[in-house]
Amino acid sequence: MREIHVIGIGAGDPEHLTLQAVRLMRSTDVFFVLDKGEVKSDLTDLRREMLRTHIPEGSYRVVEARDPERDRTAGSAAYSPAVGDWRSARADIYERLIAEELGEDESGAFLVWGDPSLYDSTIAILDEVLARGNVAFAYDVVPGVSSVSALVARHRTGLNRVARPVQITTGRRLAEGFPEGVDDVVVMLDAHQAFRAHTDDDVDIYWGAYLGTPDEILVSGPIAEAAPRIEELRAEARERKGWIMDTYLLRRRP
Numbered sequence: 001m002r003e004i005h006v007i008g009i010g011a012g013d014p015e016h017l018t019l020q021a022v023r024l025m026r027s028t029d030v031f032f033v034l035d036k037g038e039v040k041s042d043l044t045d046l047r048r049e050m051l052r053t054h055i056p057e058g059s060y061r062v063v064e065a066r067d068p069e070r071d072r073t074a075g076s077a078a079y080s081p082a083v084g085d086w087r088s089a090r091a092d093i094y095e096r097l098i099a100e101e102l103g104e105d106e107s108g109a110f111l112v113w114g115d116p117s118l119y120d121s122t123i124a125i126l127d128e129v130l131a132r133g134n135v136a137f138a139y140d141v142v143p144g145v146s147s148v149s150a151l152v153a154r155h156r157t158g159l160n161r162v163a164r165p166v167q168i169t170t171g172r173r174l175a176e177g178f179p180e181g182v183d184d185v186v187v188m189l190d191a192h193q194a195f196r197a198h199t200d201d202d203v204d205i206y207w208g209a210y211l212g213t214p215d216e217i218l219v220s221g222p223i224a225e226a227a228p229r230i231e232e233l234r235a236e237a238r239e240r241k242g243w244i245m246d247t248y249l250l251r252r253r254p
């Protein structure tokens with residue numbers, strides 16, 4: 001039976017890789033690397049570097065494929081169908097990779113950014129491929145250090161306050177308003193700096209970009225003071241590198 005490992009590789013620091021991840025990587029025959037295009041080739045390069053560092057050369061194969069483009073022009077109402085179409089297109093690719101590139105008794109791995117359980121579709125896509133019934137395989141999931149864990153660690157703070165809930169959401173959702181019933185909100189996938197709508201609130205922000213990498217930037221403080229600084233740093237970094245990944249925690253003061 002074919003075997004697949006979905007391996008969380010951490011948020012950017014090669015030292016985030018767990019011993020469990022390295023052990024499984026060493027017994028993997030084929031690594032599937034999905035390229036998102038030149039802009040994010042840094043992320044693909046990091047995966048390749050991890051393989052070179054931890055696995056004896058010649059003991060594995062790397063199979064590259066191009067990730068389908070997602071329709072990011074779709075408005076709020078169309079957002080879920082757009083994501084659904086994109087997942088199906090990815091499922092077609094994963095199905096072909098597993099069926100054609102992996103022998104019946106071989107093991108393959110997808111190296112997933114951060115933790116595979118958090119805003120990542122690899123698990124859902126593999127379930128879709130299995131449900132189609134065209135190719136059989138077993139799969140397991142190896143947890144990784146998420147960008148959320150990396151963010152709070154670098155700011156030397158906790159994710160929640162004593163006995164209080166915390167919510168993890170997207171920039172798109174935050175743009176609809178500060179979530180009710182929580183005072184600690186982590187925001188990911190925010191291309192439009194939705195925090196700017198909350199500069200009048202009694203809120204502190206803990207922001208991090210390129211966490212765990214040599215380009216890491218951290219800013220924290222009362223949001224009214226920190227927001228202009230973040231906007232400036234973000235624009236400058238985005239211009240320089242061509243892409244940005246940032247995450248932040250908004251914490252309402254008691």
Ligand SMILES: C[S@@+](CC[C@H](N)C(=O)[O-])C[C@H]1O[C@@H](n2cnc3c(N)ncnc32)[C@H](O)[C@@H]1O
Nearest residue numbers: 011012114115146147188189210211245246247
């Ligand atoms: C598709 S999600 C993947 C999240 C990933 N599975 C994780 O556990 O962190 C991509 C989002 O994660 C966040 N992210 C991932 N890596 C990051 C990093 N090194 N620094 C800051 N944010 C990061 C950003 O909010 C980005 O928009």
